[in-house]
Amino acid sequence: MYDLIVIGGGPAGASAAREGARLGLRVLLIEKERFPRYKPCGGALSERARSYLGFRIPDEVIDAEISRLRIFFRDRCAEISRSERLSTLVTRSVFDEMLLRRAEDAGAEVLLGRRAKEISERGEYVRIRAGDTYEGRILVIADGHTGVLSRKIRPRDAMTGMCLVTEVSAENSSDRMEIHFGEAYMGYAWVFPHGSYLSVGAGGLRSSNIRGTMERLMNSRGFRGKIHGHTIPLSGPSGYIAGRRTMLCGDSAGMVDPFTGEGIAYALRSGQIAAEVASEHLTEGCDIVEYQRRCKNEFGDDLRASFLLARIMHRFPDQLFNMFMDDRSLLERYIDIHAHGLSYRSFLRWLAPRAPAKLIASVISKMV
Numbered sequence: 312m313y314d315l316i317v318i319g320g321g322p323a324g325a326s327a328a329r330e331g332a333r334l335g336l337r338v339l340l341i342e343k344e345r346f347p348r349y350k351p352c353g354g355a356l357s358e359r360a361r362s363y364l365g366f367r368i369p370d371e372v373i374d375a376e377i378s379r380l381r382i383f384f385r386d387r388c389a390e391i392s393r394s395e396r397l398s399t400l401v402t403r404s405v406f407d408e409m410l411l412r413r414a415e416d417a418g419a420e421v422l423l424g425r426r427a428k429e430i431s432e433r434g435e436y437v438r439i440r441a442g443d444t445y446e447g448r449i450l451v452i453a454d455g456h457t458g459v460l461s462r463k464i465r466p467r468d469a470m471t472g473m474c475l476v477t478e479v480s481a482e483n484s485s486d487r488m489e490i491h492f493g494e495a496y497m498g499y500a501w502v503f504p505h506g507s508y509l510s511v512g513a514g515g516l517r518s519s520n521i522r523g524t525m526e527r528l529m530n531s532r533g534f535r536g537k538i539h540g541h542t543i544p545l546s547g548p549s550g551y552i553a554g555r556r557t558m559l560c561g562d563s564a565g566m567v568d569p570f571t572g573e574g575i576a577y578a579l580r581s582g583q584i585a586a587e588v589a590s591e592h593l594t595e596g597c598d599i600v601e602y603q604r605r606c607k608n609e610f611g612d613d614l615r616a617s618f619l620l621a622r623i624m625h626r627f628p629d630q631l632f633n634m635f636m637d638d639r640s641l642l643e644r645y646i647d648i649h650a651h652g653l654s655y656r657s658f659l660r661w662l663a664p665r666a667p668a669k670l671i672a673s674v675i676s677k678m679v
């Protein structure tokens with residue numbers, strides 16, 4: 312009998328398994344793919360994500376560290392240049408394998424190439440069928456946004472996004488990330504420099520024309536490459552993410568920043584919180600539902616604030632993105648969310664009194 316069984320070996324699952332093992336639990340992680348596996352992703356780690364890791368990322372796992380950014384709104388461009396690092400770029404196949412090895416090093420047992428198919432709760436434990444049958448006292452499901460098992464527990468997100476991405480070999484390595492707003496509803500297009508290649512992508516609300524956005528970007532720059540797609544949750548964490556002995560982590564729980572699409576940080580942290588609650592449950596009888604409360608307090612409410620920001624910005628793009636392009640201090644303050652861990656709620660509180668009265672009047676007149 313395991314103390315903790317984790318389904319899914321992405322950042323959320325690997326993080327839960329590592330933390331669980333570090334806390335002295337007997338942990339089994341079940342992952343359907345064999346690693347390293349390709350994962351469609353921009354591969355951008357925020358400072359928040361790095362701080363959650365709790366160890367230094369080995370140099371060979373880092374493609375680039377970036378302190379310069381170009382933000383576009385249609386044909387307008389603003390350059391951000393900071394003395395500190397704004398983002399770390401990694402290749403997900405390499406990064407995710409490294410996380411999984413860390414979980415193993417901490418003492419977790421890892422089963423690759425095994426799809427978990429069936430879960431049944433039996434009084435004091437959970438039984439999982441994944442080829443063979445495994446039993447554990449607590450279950451973490453971290454099977455990503457398209458995971459079939461988490462879908463049975465948590466209803467679909469109110470808003471689902473689609474992201475398309477390709478990797479294009481880079482002749483001249485750039486030191487700037489590019490973000491293009493105004494191209495996709497509830498999203499943006501990007502070009503991220505990973506040293507030897509560029510991650511080129513577009514994401515936004517699934518029902519908007521993301522493929523068209525992607526094709527425009529590719530054609531305008533002469534990029535060619537095989538395009539991969541994947542859905543992401545866009546409405547922030549909501550609904551049921553913890554039960555009697557089961558917790559959902561990462562994308563399967565909707566833990567993605569709706570404005571930026573950043574999910575790795577919240578996957579890492581939710582995995583750790585799940586392991587902490589599992590350990591407290593087994594030693595002190597702490598209620599598993601505590602997991603939901605801790606996630607909400609630590610970042611859930613803030614992701615809801617990001618959702619609000621995204622909804623407003625994309626509802627009135629001409630007024631609001633132009634306001635950011637006109638006023639450097641707004642843009643710099645927004646960047647502090649990613650560079651210094653400023654919360655979305657603090658940002659919105661700071662922003663509200665600075666928005667010109669005329670703009671607020673125009674936004675309100677369109678809403679009512």
Ligand SMILES: Cc1cc2nc3c(=O)[nH]c(=O)nc-3n(C[C@H](O)[C@H](O)[C@H](O)COP(=O)(O)OP(=O)(O)OC[C@H]3O[C@@H](n4cnc5c(N)ncnc54)[C@H](O)[C@@H]3O)c2cc1C
Binds near residue numbers: 344354460512
């Ligand atoms: C195109 C794109 C670009 C993105 N760019 C960024 C970015 O630049 N920065 C950022 O922070 N976030 C980005 N994201 C979001 C980020 O990729 C996710 O938030 C993150 O991967 C979530 O981690 P996770 O562990 O919850 O899920 P995943 O990484 O999806 O891992 C889930 C794992 O579960 C396994 N699995 C599923 N079902 C089963 C089963 N039944 N049995 C066993 N195993 C199973 C899968 O094989 C997979 O390995 C991007 C997303 C997309 C789609």
